Amino acid sequence: MLDNNQLLRFTTAGSVDDGKSTLIGRLLYDSKSIFEDQLQSIENTSKKKGHAGVDLALFTDGLKDEREQGITIDVAYRYFTTPKRKFIIADTPGHIQYTRNMVTGASTANVATILIDARHGVIEQTKRHAFIASLLNIPHVIVCVNKMDLVDYSEEVFNNIVSQFEEISSKMLIKDVRFIPMSALDGDNVVNRSENMPWYQGSPMLYVLETMHISSDINKVDARFAVQTVLRPQSDSHRDYRGYAGRVASGVFRIGDEITVMPSGFTSKIKGINLYDQELEEAFAPQSVSIQLEDDIDIGRGDMIVRSNNKPEASQDIEVMLCWLNSTGAKPRTKYTIKHTSNDQKAMIKDVVYKIDIETLNRVEGNAELNMNDIAKVKIRTTKPLMIDSYRENRSTGSIVLVDDSTNETVAAGMIV
Numbered sequence: 001m002l003d004n005n006q007l008l009r010f011t012t013a014g015s016v017d018d019g020k021s022t023l024i025g026r027l028l029y030d031s032k033s034i035f036e037d038q039l040q041s042i043e044n045t046s047k048k049k050g051h052a053g054v055d056l057a058l059f060t061d062g063l064k065d066e067r068e069q070g071i072t073i074d075v076a077y078r079y080f081t082t083p084k085r086k087f088i089i090a091d092t093p094g095h096i097q098y099t100r101n102m103v104t105g106a107s108t109a110n111v112a113t114i115l116i117d118a119r120h121g122v123i124e125q126t127k128r129h130a131f132i133a134s135l136l137n138i139p140h141v142i143v144c145v146n147k148m149d150l151v152d153y154s155e156e157v158f159n160n161i162v163s164q165f166e167e168i169s170s171k172m173l174i175k176d177v178r179f180i181p182m183s184a185l186d187g188d189n190v191v192n193r194s195e196n197m198p199w200y201q202g203s204p205m206l207y208v209l210e211t212m213h214i215s216s217d218i219n220k221v222d223a224r225f226a227v228q229t230v231l232r233p234q235s236d237s238h239r240d241y242r243g244y245a246g247r248v249a250s251g252v253f254r255i256g257d258e259i260t261v262m263p264s265g266f267t268s269k270i271k272g273i274n275l276y277d278q279e280l281e282e283a284f285a286p287q288s289v290s291i292q293l294e295d296d297i298d299i300g301r302g303d304m305i306v307r308s309n310n311k312p313e314a315s316q317d318i319e320v321m322l323c324w325l326n327s328t329g330a331k332p333r334t335k336y337t338i339k340h341t342s343n344d345q346k347a348m349i350k351d352v353v354y355k356i357d358i359e360t361l362n363r364v365e366g367n368a369e370l371n372m373n374d375i376a377k378v379k380i381r382t383t384k385p386l387m388i389d390s391y392r393e394n395r396s397t398g399s400i401v402l403v404d405d406s407t408n409e410t411v412a413a414g415m416i417v
């Protein structure tokens with residue numbers, strides 16, 4: 001089984017021409033994560049285009065081709081592996097890096113990388129990227145100060161950018177932020193240590209990504225099991241078996257644990273845990289398992305099994321920071337389907353408390369309209385209770401999405417306050 005700790009998800013954000021494609025290309029190329037045939041074709045194209053070396057941006061050009069053909073790809077996922085870790089990069093194309101794409105790509109990320117052009121320093125866009133990383137509670141941020149070759153590898157320029165960034169990030173909730181001076185084009189401090197910046201004592205980017213401690217990014221304290229379906233095999237040998245299949249959203253469950261089923265409130269003890277036909281002593285997030293209980297109680301999809309001494313709140317009135325994702329905007333007095341873990345209910349937006357002006361990061365009150373890319377604090381009322389935690393404490397049971405039933409489109413993503 002894949003040790004989930006070894007899988008690191010990261011997003012890339014930067015404004016147009018900061019060098020995102022070049023950086024990803026450099027990471028793949030220098031870490032030798034490119035397939036031979038792909039590499040050959042890129043080298044040929046680079047030669048044809050008159051490039052002295054390899055045109056690194058070609059690694060991510062697939063995305064551009066598709067875009068030019070009019071196929072909308074908002075977030076592209078790239079996979080690469082080094083001997084130490086597996087990586088998934090959620091990449092959003094530079095000039096369509098709207099809030100919605102960043103939110104979509106970043107919601108499960110361990111790390112957000114934010115690119116800054118060393119010549120320009122911290123700009124409006126950087127602020128927006130930092131804000132979204134903080135809003136989504138992405139545990140780690142790496143600020144890549146790129147194009148250091150164009151500022152004479154100056155330590156002073158780098159230090160100034162670090163201070164500028166720290167000034168804005170100190171007002172946000174960003175837990176772990178690191179700064180790396182680099183040249184993606186020349187490969188300085190991406191995979192290999194730069195010889196041009198001996199003053200930089202830190203590690204190159206890949207090393208940081210490979211060694212970053214991410215196992216504590218998952219909430220291991222609050223045990224939450226979202227029931228997806230009830231298993232009742234019909235064969236004679238399994239006649240007494242009744243298991244609840246679902247996903248451990250967070251925390252750990254062990255045989256013998258005293259549990260409560262929510263929202264009904266019935267209590268029991270865990271009798272067995274199965275992963276396919278394997279019997280486990282314990283299960284942890286994000287495993288999908290089936291759980292057997294000592295008592296026969298009425299449980300269905302959307303219920304949540306939790307440890308009795310640590311329960312989420314059951315509520316029909318929730319406050320969320322909502323990011324509106326579709327172009328139609330929010331329709332007034334409309335019922336949406338709200339999806340929360342395995343629980344689907346109907347919900348209505350009762351009130352827009354305030355919107356965030358993404359440029360100034362100020363709150364704007366008195367404007368109830370929600371359009372694409374808007375971020376707002378809203379009050380939602382659901383038809384039945386949801387078992388919720390705050391997103392800060394639990395990224396899994398603290399997040400929701402809204403779906404428009406008439407089109408089946410996901411129209412908003414929200415973080416429970």
Ligand SMILES: Nc1nc2c(ncn2[C@@H]2O[C@H](COP(=O)(O)OP(=O)(O)OP(=O)(O)O)[C@@H](O)[C@H]2O)c(=O)[nH]1
Pocket residue numbers: 014015016017018019020021022023057093094095146147148149150182183184185186
């Ligand atoms: N001198 C220098 N140029 C760089 C560096 N990194 C990228 N560039 C150049 O900057 C330009 C933009 O790089 P891209 O990688 O295409 O930028 P991007 O951010 O991916 O741009 P979009 O795909 O439009 O979002 C290209 O001409 C790159 O060769 C660097 O470290 N130093």
